Amino acid sequence: MSVTSDTVLSSGQWWNALAEERLLMLRCPKCGAAWMPFLPHCPDCGRGPIPEVVESRGAGRLYSWVGVQSSISSPDEAPFVVGSVILDEGAPIYGRLLGEPGAEARVEAVFVERGGRTCVDFEVVG
Numbered sequence: 001m002s003v004t005s006d007t008v009l010s011s012g013q014w015w016n017a018l019a020e021e022r023l024l025m026l027r028c029p030k031c032g033a034a035w036m037p038f039l040p041h042c043p044d045c046g047r048g049p050i051p052e053v054v055e056s057r058g059a060g061r062l063y064s065w066v067g068v069q070s071s072i073s074s075p076d077e078a079p080f081v082v083g084s085v086i087l088d089e090g091a092p093i094y095g096r097l098l099g100e101p102g103a104e105a106r107v108e109a110v111f112v113e114r115g116g117r118t119c120v121d122f123e124v125v126g
């Protein structure tokens, strides 16, 4: 995990990093909490110091999931499953799930091209 900046992560930085298959998150220098963009302040200790932008390893555990039967934005891709993942660094994130979901299943980030940009899905690995 490397610190890439000392400023709050912008939407453009987030998408540019995904295009490079890098999953960025924010980390509180005060309490160590990690979260995904784009909250400007730590969700655990509130208005703390400026969060650090760090790179996640992209591995975590499946927290919950839902089946999407129809999608306005991706009508040709439904049905699919969206998972709520808690990354090993502690940050929660949502992404499409590849594989059979299960309680607390191990997942890893997979970078896929969708709608003209790189998105992050999660593959069940254990």
Ligand SMILES: [Zn+2]
Binding pocket: 028, 029, 030, 031, 032, 033, 042, 043, 044, 045, 046, 048
């Ligand atoms: Zn904090």
